[in-house]
Amino acid sequence: MSVVLAVDAGGTSTRAVVVDMSGRSLGYGRSGGGNPVSSGRAAAAESLAEAVGGALGTAGVAASSVSSVTIAMAGAATHLPPADPSNDAIGDALGACGVVAPFALRSDLLAMFCAGTPDLDGYAMVAGTGAAAIRVRGGQVERAVDGMGWLLGDSGSGFWIGHAVARAVVADVDGRGPSTPMTPALLGMLDLTPTETTRTVPRAPALQQLVDVVYAMRPVRLAQFAPLAFAYPRDPIARQIVDEAVGALARTITAAVVPDVDGPLVLGGSVLLRQEEVSTAVEKTWRARGRTGAAHLVEDGTAGAAVLALRDGGTVVDGEVFGRLVSSLAALR
Structure with a gap:
């Protein structure tokens, strides 16, 4: 079974979720601050690895089944290609969890928007x-x-x-x-x-x-x-x-x-x-x-990072898929 991994790496906490291509959340993990700008590279990498490991563990899936990774975070890193040396810590953290799939960096604000609506x-x-x-x-x-x-x-x-x-x-x-x-x-x-x-x-x-x-x-x-x-x-x-x-x-x-x-x-x-x-x-x-x-209040961008991951993987996130994603994620928290 192919799954995607989505991460919302904030300055205070890092949240990761494993999602299948239908939008069903399978596993969730949380750790400390995962933004290299505010937490420092070493601490951010440690938090990322802990959250990803927790998500994979609760999902009960092998790291090799992850087809792609989408990471939402604030800061200049989102404007740089994943291969940029400043992002080495991210690749190392994912590799430590056995995840070898390519990763994409996306805006944390876009993830926040996508956590509130499929529009x-x-x-x-x-x-x-x-x-x-x-x-x-x-x-x-x-x-x-x-x-x-x-x-x-x-x-x-x-x-x-x-x-x-x-x-x-x-x-x-x-x-x-x-x-x-x-x-x-x-x-x-x-x-x-x-x-x-x-x-x-x-x-x-x-x-x-x-x-x-x-x-x-x-x-x-x-x-x-x-x-x-x-x-x-x-x-x-x-x-x-x-x-x-x-x-x-x-x-x-x-x-x-x-x-x-x-x-x-x-x-x-x-x-x-x-x-x-x-x-x-x-x-x-x-x-x-x-x-x-409409106006919506959302606690964090985790669901939005998953929406972006699904879209990156080719899934059309309509109201039904969005509802499934949000409800299944809520059940895991």
Whole structure:
């Protein structure tokens, strides 16, 4: 029996699924972050091998029966051919599991879109650690907006919000910004205790410790502070951060819309999934541009990676196949 292997390699977790050509999910595996950009090559390869091994094991199929592999992930690797040296770790991880079939790298945002609908045209937005939107036409990404990473973009993302929270807290402790309840909450998350500046110490010890701890983090880890902005809706500082994030995401989805592509709209990522006011505002902005399609929330792009794998293998993924895929995958999780 010939099967395809689909992998959704995210910055936080990696999910793999083995699917037969009718769209039936046979095996599922999960592990840690599998994106080489955010996790590093060695750690990403280890996570990929663990997830793939788990999927093959639960499916009860031989690695030799895998006819093709489709891997959805964020980052520049999706723009490079699989044979590029920067992708050697992926080939090595698959080889360690006995998988010798060729692999294709696809956009994680396209996988997110395909996880929400079998339609070939529409839009997707993700706002998790990062943030981006795409327009899909004919099953391919026609336009991508933002997703430029923590240094140049990802406006409205979990990182973007968390960074704003951290800056507000630092300004509060430093005495050059207004007081905010986010300050004791963030210091508590880092096990730091607020202290006053003394005559012999020019800077409050807690502030110096906060600076040291934050600068020691990988920048994307600032996303862990994002929930604090939503935890205090009556705090004007937190409210301003949320409002600016909503505005940024609204501008991103607006930039993707064209008159001749209606929908649907697929939304994913922790900010959109966990914060209803944000997803509602994004959908409202999208509809204000004349869009009338359905809106879907999806937890991750695993099913979408499988859709792409099936299409790469020649299977037409209609509503029936899509329904079979989604329901059988849900039963395995």
